[in-house]
Amino acid sequence: MKLLIRTEFKRTFRSFILWASIIIGLTILEITLFPAFKDSISDLEAMMSTFPESFLELFGLTQGGLDLTTAYGWFGMEGYLFLLLIGGSYAGILGSGILSKEEDDKTIEFLLAKPISRNQVLLGKAIVVFINLVLLNVILFGVMSIIFASITDYEFETTLFICLGPLLLEVLFAAVSMFIGVFMTKSRTVMSTSLGIVMGLYFVEIIATVTDKLDFLKYFSPYEYVNAISVVKDHSIEPVYLLIIFGVILFSGFGTWFFYNRKDISV
Amino acid sequence: MINIEHLTKYYGKHARGILDLSLEVKKGEIFGFIGPNGAGKSTTVRTLLNFIFPTSGTATVMGLDILKDTVEIRRHVGYIPAEVNYYDDMTVRDFLLYSVGFYEGVFQERMNELVEKLELDMDKKIGDLSFGNKKKVAIVVAFATEPELYILDEPTSGLDPLMQSRFFDLLEEEKRRGATIFFSSHVLSDVQRICDRVGIIKEGRLIKIETIDEILKTKxxxxxxxxxxxxxxxxxxxxxxxxxxxxxxxxxxxxxxxxxxxxxxxxxxxxxxxEPSLEEVFMHYYAKGDEDNEVVD
Known part of the structure; x- marks a missing residue:
């Protein structure tokens, strides 16, 4: 299995570099914009007071929310969402391609003719996805620490949570995408479905936030599980949300294992 | 070496793969499995390697169950697929090293010997290879680990006559070494050239098993x-x-x-x-099968 992991890692490396560059580049840009923005903060606050409450809530700017006068608060409002959306898309694409691409390209026939079980293939590929996501966030943590430390008082815990939140969301999306990849073997279809889920759920989040009546929808929005106020300001994730996250990851993992071991691999 | 008993495979509810197929391949023989496209040859091969699950029936390879002992079976089988699909972005060298890396033992020398014999360029990307050259890579993949059993699905398609001849030399060497070969093909002359016995499959059913001598006699x-x-x-x-x-x-x-x-x-x-076309030979067997009103195991 080590051989499979090593080779898969090499095969996903190029796309890793591409996505990591985008995510890290945007993060650097976002944080370094803060000093310039800080000077005009009072203008912005005045402008914001004219916006409806629900709109501000969407950005975590209501009372008890993010403090825009700090670099972390600023990043929580501006950059954090980027991290969730772009990181989530990367995870969706990575998870959906890792199984389905082998079937789409028909290379699975090569792999399954080797002395390796379907479980080993699954586990090896899941490990590669997980390593990619962890590595992305570890690098991000390192870069963020340097940039934050250079412009403001460095907060270790806040920086850690800014990276942990997206990582949880990414693992969740990757697990669900892998599960979908068991049933759909055209990698493009799986990819669009996964991206559809990543983006679609963000709209669920918007609706859940702006309308009080549909508040229950927040349980269906992974973005709510790791929302900026909890993660960036309070350094916490509600237990019920953590339970849902791990529940869905476990369910997807079990489903992937169950169905992949029973399906006909017809190329 | 291979023992198939009443193996049936349906894709979905109605699409027929193979029907009640039973056959035995003995150790050390070259068994030809011949039939037109769509007859069920690849379905049989894929079931033996557990890419797909049988609807009913059982099979063993080297005494090992195809469903329970999949990994152990694959350890001893060299497989050439009908359609070669490998990782386009890898070089031949990286790909071959990846392939033999799954097996215990050192196979580099044998791999290099095969690459030389088949005149393969190791530095080329798989994606840049022609159909025939991809087939050569598949041959190296199957032969490099010196398996006990070869399962070959249309192995000669895409090879030029010189390479076909070298391939048959390789098969004969392997037979002398004691390997068993399951040779699936729709090319009658290939099967005639190399096989000891032949099973004829049509529309999912095995209609006859004969030695090559018997085939030649009736042909x-x-x-x-x-x-x-x-x-x-x-x-x-x-x-x-x-x-x-x-x-x-x-x-x-x-x-x-x-x-x-x-x-x-x-x-x-x-x-x-x-020589009559394969279809004509099949017609001959089909007519005979109808007369006898039986399907031969």
Missing amino acids: AKNVRIISDNLVLKENGNIVNLKQNLNTYTFTYKGDMNYLLKSLQNYNIIDLSIV
Whole structure:
């Protein structure tokens, strides 16, 4: 299995570099914009007071929310969402391609003719996805620490949570995408479905936030599980949300294992 | 070596793969598995390697169950797929090293020897290779680990005659080493050239298992004669006789010496004797199968 992991890692490396560059580049840009923005903060606050409450809530700017006068608060409002959306898309694409691409390209026939079980293939590929996501966030943590430390008082815990939140969301999306990849073997279809889920759920989040009546929808929005106020300001994730996250990851993992071991691999 | 018992595979509810297929491949033999496209050859192969699950029936490979002992079976099997699909972005070298890396043992020397014999360029990307060259990579993949059993699905398609000949030399070497070979093909001449016994499959059913000698005995030839004074009539040996001016075509089932001697009495302008097409051989077996009203195991 080590051989499979090593080779898969090499095969996903190029796309890793591409996505990591985008995510890290945007993060650097976002944080370094803060000093310039800080000077005009009072203008912005005045402008914001004219916006409806629900709109501000969407950005975590209501009372008890993010403090825009700090670099972390600023990043929580501006950059954090980027991290969730772009990181989530990367995870969706990575998870959906890792199984389905082998079937789409028909290379699975090569792999399954080797002395390796379907479980080993699954586990090896899941490990590669997980390593990619962890590595992305570890690098991000390192870069963020340097940039934050250079412009403001460095907060270790806040920086850690800014990276942990997206990582949880990414693992969740990757697990669900892998599960979908068991049933759909055209990698493009799986990819669009996964991206559809990543983006679609963000709209669920918007609706859940702006309308009080549909508040229950927040349980269906992974973005709510790791929302900026909890993660960036309070350094916490509600237990019920953590339970849902791990529940869905476990369910997807079990489903992937169950169905992949029973399906006909017809190329 | 391979023991298939009443194996049936349906894709979905109605699409037929194979039906109640039973056969045995003995250790050390080259078993030809022949049939037209869509007959169920690849379905059989894929079931043996557990890419797909049988609807009913059982099979063992080297005494190991195809569903329970999949990994152990694959450890001892060299497989050439009908359609070669490997990782386009890898070089031949990286890919071959990846492939042999799954097995315990050192196979680099054997791999290099095969690459040389088949004249493969190790530095090329898989995606840049022609169909025939991809097939050569598949041959190296299957042969490099010196397996006990080869499962070959249309292995010669795409190979030029020189490479086909080298491939057959390799197969004979492996047979001498004691390997067993399951050779699936729709090319009759390939199977004739190398196989000890042949199983004929059509529309998912195995309709006959025979030795090559038996096949040759029963096999008819297509004859075309141009002559200005020939007189021919259909009989037990001459069937499907057609005449167009001076050209006679027929299927000849009898002793070739007798035919040639008889022709000496006539003025022959042109003569050709060719093997019947595979379809014709199948028709022959199908007709026979209907007469016997049975499916032979």
